[in-house]
Amino acid sequence: MQIRPFTREDTEGVVRLWREVGITRPWNDPHRDIERKLTVQPELFLVGVSDDEVVASAMSGFDGHRGWLYYFAVSPGSQGQGLGKRLLEEVERLLTDRGCPKLNVQIRGGATELVERYEAWGYSEDGATGMGKRLIPD
Numbered sequence: 001m002q003i004r005p006f007t008r009e010d011t012e013g014v015v016r017l018w019r020e021v022g023i024t025r026p027w028n029d030p031h032r033d034i035e036r037k038l039t040v041q042p043e044l045f046l047v048g049v050s051d052d053e054v055v056a057s058a059m060s061g062f063d064g065h066r067g068w069l070y071y072f073a074v075s076p077g078s079q080g081q082g083l084g085k086r087l088l089e090e091v092e093r094l095l096t097d098r099g100c101p102k103l104n105v106q107i108r109g110g111a112t113e114l115v116e117r118y119e120a121w122g123y124s125e126d127g128a129t130g131m132g133k134r135l136i137p138d
Contacts, residue, residue, distance in 0.1 A: 006045040013054030021073045030136040067095040067103040
């Protein structure tokens with residue numbers, strides 16, 4: 001797998017991947033989310049490509065205090081090969097290079113298998129409660 005920054009040509013492959021792994025939601029238009037990301041730190045939106053197909057994605061950002069990771073996905077057919085760990089390590093490297101002291105990951109409730117995977121990668125629950133408020137409806 002080659003890890004590289006997202007390009008607009010990756011859009012449909014990324015949206016297909018997100019839908020395949022079930023991380024899209026009706027209230028978040030994935031195309032709008034991509035367009036929004038491309039206006040802020042687009043170099044922190046990575047894809048993993050194998051045989052010209054998008055098989056992984058990671059959308060991250062750094063606000064000067066914390067790093068954040070969203071839309072982290074590996075296609076079901078590519079899981080279990082260490083691709084997710086490689087992609088996450090690249091995100092961590094890019095954020096560390098920017099001086100980011102901590103990376104926060106949002107995991108939707110009930111995704112215990114994801115919690116276990118992140119724990120295996122050195123992440124832990126930090127006692128914070130994630131909350132959100134929609135400012136712009138999609």
